[in-house]
Amino acid sequence: xxxxxxxxxxxxxxxxxxxxxxxxxxxxxxIAGHKQGVDALSDCVKACLERGVRVLTVFAFSSENWNRPxxxxxxxxxxxxxxxAKQVPRLNANGVQLHFIGDRQRLSNKVQAGLLEAELxxxxxxxxxxxxxxxxxGRWDIAQAAQKLASRGxxxxxxxxxxxxxxxxxxxxxxxxxxGGELRISNFMLWQAAYSELYFxxxxxxxxxxxxxxxxxxxxxxxxxxxxxxxxxxxxxxxxSNENAA
Ligand code: IPE
Ligand code: IPE
Ligand code: MG
Numbered sequence: 001x002x003x004x005x006x007x008x009x010x011x012x013x014x015x016x017x018x019x020x021x022x023x024x025x026x027x028x029x030x031i032a033g034h035k036q037g038v039d040a041l042s043d044c045v046k047a048c049l050e051r052g053v054r055v056l057t058v059f060a061f062s063s064e065n066w067n068r069p070x071x072x073x074x075x076x077x078x079x080x081x082x083x084x085a086k087q088v089p090r091l092n093a094n095g096v097q098l099h100f101i102g103d104r105q106r107l108s109n110k111v112q113a114g115l116l117e118a119e120l121x122x123x124x125x126x127x128x129x130x131x132x133x134x135x136x137x138g139r140w141d142i143a144q145a146a147q148k149l150a151s152r153g154x155x156x157x158x159x160x161x162x163x164x165x166x167x168x169x170x171x172x173x174x175x176x177x178x179x180g181g182e183l184r185i186s187n188f189m190l191w192q193a194a195y196s197e198l199y200f201x202x203x204x205x206x207x208x209x210x211x212x213x214x215x216x217x218x219x220x221x222x223x224x225x226x227x228x229x230x231x232x233x234x235x236x237x238x239x240x241s242n243e244n245a246a
Contacts, residue, residue: 007221009174011055012048012213013196015188016041018180018204031075036206038083042090047210048128049094051217055129055170059188063103063137077111080134084118095127101166102136103144129170138190141166167192175220179205179212197223 016037023033041058048056061076091098100115107115115134145164149156162168173189176196183200185193199216201208224231 004221006217008052008217009197009220010053011057011171011173011175012053012216013057013059013173013176013189013193014044015059015176015178015180015186016205016208017178017182017186019206021180022204022206030072031079033204033206034076034079038079038087040206040208042087043210044208044213045091045096045128045130046094047213049096050210051213053128055131055173057101057131057133057167057170057173057189059133059136059186061102061134061136062187063135063140064187066106066135077108081111081114084114088118088121091130092122092125095125096122096130097125097128098122099129099131099169101131101133101141103140104135106135131167131170133188136166137187138185139187142191161191165191172196175199175216177201177213177216179203179208195225195227197225 019033019037020030021033022036023030026032044058045056060080065076066073088098098118098121100119104112104115142161142165144166145161146156148164149160154160167189172192172194173196176189176193177199178184179201181200181202189196197220199219201212201216203212224234226234
Protein backbone atom coordinates (compact mmCIF):
# COMPACT_ATOMS: atom_id res chain seq x y z
CA UNK A 1 0.00 0.00 0.00
CA UNK A 2 1.39 3.42 -0.91
CA UNK A 3 2.02 5.72 2.03
CA UNK A 4 2.32 9.47 1.67
CA UNK A 5 5.69 11.06 2.46
CA UNK A 6 6.33 12.41 5.92
CA UNK A 7 7.11 16.11 5.97
CA UNK A 8 9.01 17.00 9.11
CA UNK A 9 7.97 20.47 10.30
CA UNK A 10 10.84 22.91 10.67
CA UNK A 11 9.31 24.47 13.79
CA UNK A 12 6.98 22.66 16.21
CA UNK A 13 5.24 24.53 19.04
CA UNK A 14 3.52 22.74 21.91
CA UNK A 15 1.04 23.75 24.61
CA UNK A 16 1.97 21.13 27.20
CA UNK A 17 -1.35 20.77 29.00
CA UNK A 18 -2.79 18.12 31.29
CA UNK A 19 -0.20 17.72 34.05
CA UNK A 20 -2.69 18.42 36.84
CA UNK A 21 -5.27 15.94 35.51
CA UNK A 22 -2.58 13.30 35.09
CA UNK A 23 -1.69 13.70 38.78
CA UNK A 24 -5.33 13.82 39.91
CA UNK A 25 -6.10 10.53 38.16
CA UNK A 26 -3.34 8.96 40.28
CA UNK A 27 -4.41 10.72 43.50
CA UNK A 28 -1.07 12.57 43.47
CA UNK A 29 -0.41 16.27 44.15
CA UNK A 30 -0.48 18.46 41.02
CA ILE A 31 3.27 19.09 41.26
CA ALA A 32 3.84 15.35 40.68
CA GLY A 33 2.20 15.85 37.30
CA HIS A 34 4.48 18.77 36.53
CA LYS A 35 7.53 16.65 37.45
CA GLN A 36 6.37 13.90 35.14
CA GLY A 37 5.82 16.61 32.53
CA VAL A 38 9.51 17.54 32.66
CA ASP A 39 10.40 13.93 31.81
CA ALA A 40 7.90 13.93 28.94
CA LEU A 41 9.50 17.13 27.65
CA SER A 42 12.95 15.60 27.83
CA ASP A 43 11.74 12.65 25.72
CA CYS A 44 10.04 15.05 23.32
CA VAL A 45 13.29 16.99 22.76
CA LYS A 46 15.05 13.71 22.01
CA ALA A 47 12.32 12.69 19.55
CA CYS A 48 12.53 16.09 17.81
CA LEU A 49 16.31 15.73 17.47
CA GLU A 50 15.94 12.24 16.00
CA ARG A 51 13.38 13.45 13.46
CA GLY A 52 15.34 16.50 12.34
CA VAL A 53 13.02 19.17 13.72
CA ARG A 54 15.05 22.41 13.86
CA VAL A 55 13.00 24.52 16.28
CA LEU A 56 10.89 23.42 19.25
CA THR A 57 8.92 25.97 21.27
CA VAL A 58 7.00 24.89 24.36
CA PHE A 59 4.57 26.68 26.68
CA ALA A 60 5.67 25.97 30.25
CA PHE A 61 4.12 28.79 32.31
CA SER A 62 1.64 31.40 31.10
CA SER A 63 1.15 35.00 32.19
CA GLU A 64 -2.16 33.77 33.64
CA ASN A 65 -0.68 30.82 35.57
CA TRP A 66 0.28 33.23 38.40
CA ASN A 67 -3.40 32.99 39.35
CA ARG A 68 -2.93 29.39 40.52
CA PRO A 69 -2.55 28.49 44.21
CA UNK A 70 0.73 29.91 45.52
CA UNK A 71 2.14 26.50 46.46
CA UNK A 72 1.71 25.30 42.87
CA UNK A 73 3.35 28.47 41.52
CA UNK A 74 6.32 28.20 43.87
CA UNK A 75 6.56 24.46 43.12
CA UNK A 76 6.78 25.27 39.40
CA UNK A 77 9.53 27.84 40.01
CA UNK A 78 11.53 25.30 42.05
CA UNK A 79 10.97 22.66 39.40
CA UNK A 80 12.30 24.99 36.71
CA UNK A 81 15.58 25.47 38.60
CA UNK A 82 15.87 21.72 39.29
CA UNK A 83 15.07 20.83 35.68
CA UNK A 84 17.77 23.19 34.41
CA ALA A 85 20.42 21.63 36.64
CA LYS A 86 19.44 18.16 35.45
CA GLN A 87 18.74 18.81 31.77
CA VAL A 88 21.23 21.45 30.61
CA PRO A 89 24.26 19.10 30.45
CA ARG A 90 22.19 16.68 28.39
CA LEU A 91 20.88 19.44 26.11
CA ASN A 92 24.44 20.66 25.61
CA ALA A 93 25.66 17.18 24.71
CA ASN A 94 22.92 17.01 22.07
CA GLY A 95 23.55 20.37 20.41
CA VAL A 96 20.45 22.10 21.76
CA GLN A 97 20.39 25.90 22.00
CA LEU A 98 18.11 26.96 24.83
CA HIS A 99 16.12 30.22 24.98
CA PHE A 100 13.66 31.41 27.60
CA ILE A 101 10.85 33.52 26.23
CA GLY A 102 8.72 35.68 28.50
CA ASP A 103 8.76 38.49 31.02
CA ARG A 104 11.59 37.73 33.45
CA GLN A 105 11.08 40.74 35.70
CA ARG A 106 8.56 38.98 37.90
CA LEU A 107 10.81 35.95 38.40
CA SER A 108 13.12 35.72 41.43
CA ASN A 109 16.78 36.66 41.05
CA LYS A 110 17.71 33.00 41.48
CA VAL A 111 15.43 31.89 38.65
CA GLN A 112 16.55 34.76 36.41
CA ALA A 113 20.21 33.87 37.00
CA GLY A 114 19.50 30.20 36.24
CA LEU A 115 17.80 31.05 32.93
CA LEU A 116 20.63 33.31 31.82
CA GLU A 117 23.29 30.78 32.75
CA ALA A 118 21.51 28.01 30.82
CA GLU A 119 21.20 30.26 27.76
CA LEU A 120 24.87 31.24 27.87
CA UNK A 121 25.95 27.61 28.35
CA UNK A 122 24.04 26.43 25.27
CA UNK A 123 24.43 29.49 23.02
CA UNK A 124 26.94 27.84 20.67
CA UNK A 125 24.76 24.82 19.86
CA UNK A 126 23.17 24.53 16.42
CA UNK A 127 21.24 21.27 16.07
CA UNK A 128 17.95 22.35 17.64
CA UNK A 129 16.71 25.72 18.87
CA UNK A 130 14.60 25.04 21.96
CA UNK A 131 12.43 27.91 23.20
CA UNK A 132 10.82 27.53 26.62
CA UNK A 133 8.01 30.06 27.08
CA UNK A 134 7.92 30.91 30.77
CA UNK A 135 5.84 33.76 32.16
CA UNK A 136 4.88 34.21 28.54
CA UNK A 137 1.71 35.40 26.90
CA GLY A 138 1.10 36.20 23.26
CA ARG A 139 -0.49 39.50 24.30
CA TRP A 140 2.53 40.37 26.46
CA ASP A 141 4.81 39.71 23.50
CA ILE A 142 2.86 41.90 21.08
CA ALA A 143 2.60 44.70 23.66
CA GLN A 144 6.32 44.58 24.56
CA ALA A 145 7.24 44.62 20.87
CA ALA A 146 5.02 47.66 20.23
CA GLN A 147 6.50 49.43 23.29
CA LYS A 148 10.02 48.72 22.04
CA LEU A 149 9.24 50.23 18.63
CA ALA A 150 7.47 53.23 20.16
CA SER A 151 10.40 53.96 22.48
CA ARG A 152 12.76 53.96 19.47
CA GLY A 153 10.36 56.10 17.46
CA UNK A 154 10.09 53.35 14.83
CA UNK A 155 7.03 52.93 12.63
CA UNK A 156 4.81 50.00 13.55
CA UNK A 157 4.46 47.71 10.57
CA UNK A 158 3.97 43.94 10.32
CA UNK A 159 7.67 43.58 9.54
CA UNK A 160 8.98 45.84 12.33
CA UNK A 161 6.66 44.22 14.90
CA UNK A 162 7.75 40.79 13.73
CA UNK A 163 11.38 41.73 14.34
CA UNK A 164 10.64 43.17 17.81
CA UNK A 165 8.83 40.08 19.10
CA UNK A 166 10.50 37.82 21.63
CA UNK A 167 10.51 34.97 19.09
CA UNK A 168 12.12 36.99 16.30
CA UNK A 169 15.07 34.57 16.16
CA UNK A 170 12.93 31.76 14.70
CA UNK A 171 10.44 31.41 11.82
CA UNK A 172 6.75 30.96 12.65
CA UNK A 173 5.71 27.50 13.85
CA UNK A 174 4.62 25.10 11.12
CA UNK A 175 2.80 22.79 13.50
CA UNK A 176 1.20 23.78 16.81
CA UNK A 177 0.26 20.89 19.08
CA UNK A 178 -1.89 21.11 22.21
CA UNK A 179 -2.21 18.11 24.51
CA GLY A 180 -4.79 17.65 27.26
CA GLY A 181 -7.90 17.84 25.10
CA GLU A 182 -8.73 21.56 25.36
CA LEU A 183 -9.51 23.21 22.04
CA ARG A 184 -8.02 26.64 22.70
CA ILE A 185 -4.84 28.66 22.31
CA SER A 186 -4.70 30.12 25.87
CA ASN A 187 -2.64 33.16 24.87
CA PHE A 188 0.15 31.19 23.14
CA MET A 189 1.89 32.57 20.03
CA LEU A 190 -1.03 34.75 19.00
CA TRP A 191 0.99 36.50 16.31
CA GLN A 192 3.16 33.62 15.12
CA ALA A 193 0.42 30.98 14.84
CA ALA A 194 -1.40 32.89 12.10
CA TYR A 195 -0.72 30.10 9.58
CA SER A 196 0.37 27.22 11.80
CA GLU A 197 -1.32 23.88 11.36
CA LEU A 198 -3.14 23.04 14.60
CA TYR A 199 -3.17 19.57 16.14
CA PHE A 200 -5.10 18.77 19.30
CA UNK A 201 -4.51 15.58 21.25
CA UNK A 202 -6.56 14.21 24.15
CA UNK A 203 -3.40 12.69 25.61
CA UNK A 204 -2.29 14.36 28.84
CA UNK A 205 1.15 15.94 28.57
CA UNK A 206 2.95 13.54 30.97
CA UNK A 207 1.83 10.70 28.67
CA UNK A 208 3.17 12.36 25.53
CA UNK A 209 5.60 10.09 23.73
CA UNK A 210 7.46 9.83 20.43
CA UNK A 211 4.47 8.01 18.90
CA UNK A 212 2.22 10.99 19.76
CA UNK A 213 4.68 13.28 18.02
CA UNK A 214 4.65 10.99 14.98
CA UNK A 215 0.85 11.07 14.89
CA UNK A 216 0.94 14.87 14.89
CA UNK A 217 3.63 14.94 12.19
CA UNK A 218 1.62 12.47 10.09
CA UNK A 219 -1.48 14.66 10.39
CA UNK A 220 0.62 17.70 9.47
CA UNK A 221 2.04 15.91 6.44
CA UNK A 222 -1.46 15.29 5.12
CA UNK A 223 -2.50 18.95 5.33
CA UNK A 224 -2.49 21.32 2.40
CA UNK A 225 -0.99 24.66 3.45
CA UNK A 226 -2.52 27.24 1.20
CA UNK A 227 -1.55 30.56 2.85
CA UNK A 228 -4.58 32.19 1.31
CA UNK A 229 -4.07 30.81 -2.19
CA UNK A 230 -6.26 28.34 -4.01
CA UNK A 231 -5.37 24.70 -4.16
CA UNK A 232 -4.79 24.93 -7.90
CA UNK A 233 -2.18 27.66 -7.42
CA UNK A 234 0.01 25.45 -5.27
CA UNK A 235 2.89 23.34 -6.46
CA UNK A 236 3.65 20.10 -4.68
CA UNK A 237 2.69 20.48 -1.00
CA UNK A 238 6.29 19.71 0.03
CA UNK A 239 7.41 22.93 -1.64
CA UNK A 240 5.02 25.14 0.35
CA SER A 241 6.68 27.10 3.12
CA ASN A 242 6.14 30.22 5.17
CA GLU A 243 7.95 32.26 2.54
CA ASN A 244 4.98 31.63 0.22
CA ALA A 245 2.81 33.63 2.58
CA ALA A 246 4.61 36.89 1.72
C1 IPE B 1 0.02 22.37 32.10
O1 IPE B 1 -0.69 21.46 32.85
C2 IPE B 1 1.18 22.97 32.85
C3 IPE B 1 0.98 24.36 33.29
C4 IPE B 1 0.00 25.11 32.91
C5 IPE B 1 1.97 24.92 34.19
P1 IPE B 1 -1.86 21.91 33.82
O2 IPE B 1 -1.27 22.15 35.17
O3 IPE B 1 -2.61 23.05 33.25
O4 IPE B 1 -2.74 20.61 33.85
P2 IPE B 1 -4.33 20.53 33.89
O5 IPE B 1 -4.84 21.30 32.72
O6 IPE B 1 -4.76 21.13 35.20
O7 IPE B 1 -4.61 19.07 33.80
C1 IPE C 1 -1.85 26.76 29.05
O1 IPE C 1 -2.43 25.82 29.89
C2 IPE C 1 -0.53 27.20 29.59
C3 IPE C 1 0.52 26.19 29.63
C4 IPE C 1 0.45 24.97 29.17
C5 IPE C 1 1.74 26.61 30.24
P1 IPE C 1 -3.52 26.26 30.97
O2 IPE C 1 -3.91 25.03 31.68
O3 IPE C 1 -3.00 27.36 31.80
O4 IPE C 1 -4.69 26.80 30.05
P2 IPE C 1 -6.23 27.03 30.37
O5 IPE C 1 -6.31 27.82 31.64
O6 IPE C 1 -6.86 25.68 30.53
O7 IPE C 1 -6.76 27.75 29.19
MG1 MG D 1 -4.23 23.11 32.04
